[in-house]
Amino acid sequence: MSRLLVLRPEPGAGATMRRAAAMGIEALSYPLFAIDPVAWTPPDPAGFDALMLTSANAVRMAGDALAQYRNLPAYAVGQCTADALAQAGFDRIETGEADGSAVARKMAEDGRRHVLHLRGQDGAPIDPGPLRITPAIVYAACERGDATGLAAMLQPGITALVHSARAGRRLAALTDDRQRPGISIVAISAAAQTACGEGWRAIAAAARPTDEAMLALARRLCD
Incomplete structure (x- = not known):
């Protein structure tokens, strides 16, 4: 080929x-593109019942603050993102292979409602359904x-x-x-x-x- x-x-x-x-x-x-971290203020984990990540870059770029969310169930789009979460010390990981909207539906089915989404500056839109999703931008893809x-x-x-x-x-x-x-x-x-x-x-x-x-x-x- x-x-x-x-x-x-x-x-x-x-x-x-x-x-x-x-x-x-x-x-x-x-x-x-090149992936660069973005300074962010981590919200209180107590305000959320789940964590969503749609890219492994979010795991890599979130920095040391990511550790404070390890007690939350984490939902990942793609096995690469799930693997990055496991390497970062998360042990409750659900993996979806479609997109953010599909993972959001799975979270809703699991009874999650208040979700922290660690994401990039540019990303595909997500249908939240019944979820209240709080985005936190932790990286940017620069041309x-x-x-x-x-x-x-x-x-x-x-x-x-x-x-x-x-x-x-x-x-x-x-x-x-x-x-x-x-x-x-x-x-x-x-x-x-x-x-x-x-x-x-x-x-x-x-x-x-x-x-x-x-x-x-x-x-x-x-x-």
């Missing part, structure tokens, strides 16, 4: 490339790279992995109609697929928002 281009920020990019290598797939990296650098990586025949709708929008902004017919896209979700725009050689969204599903789809798409 063709080579892959990983556009997600570190340390996620490195993890994706290691998974690709384990599958015998050659991958390159050109992160479109890096440019059209010239990306063009050097987007050689005809390559397949780009798009891990968020925001990355899809930036990829669309940095490319043009001359480049796209030679490039295939594997997106982490339908929203990320839509954000990439049109004109690509091939484009599809993974069945689940995981590296494993994206890499399996990339293999099928490009073989």
Whole structure:
């Protein structure tokens, strides 16, 4: 199959490339963002009956203050986020493989009502249902790279992995109609697929928002 281009920020990019290598797939990296911590004021844990995290970056960037929420049940979107929580000392972790809205529905079914959501500055909207969700921004994804650098990586025949709708929008902004017919896209979700725009050689969204599903789809798409 063709080579892959990983556009997600570190340390996620490195993890994706290691998974690709384990599958015998050659991958390159050109992160479109860098993850930076944001100063935040941790609210009192007593005001919440659950913790929600939709990205492993929130675990990494929350800092030492994260420890004060270890007594709360934690709900994670994706196994990577759940693994990061376990490494941070959490032992009551529920994992969802869809999106934040699906995890919110699970929390409501479990009787949770007052939820602290540790998140990034830019994130997908969540349908809270009956939950009262208090967001706390603990990191920001800052743009890096440019059209010239990306063009050097987007050689005809390559397949780009798009891990968020925001990355899809930036990829669309940095490319043009001359480049796209030679490039295939594997997106982490339908929203990320839509954000990439049109004109690509091939484009599809993974069945689940995981590296494993994206890499399996990339293999099928490009073989």
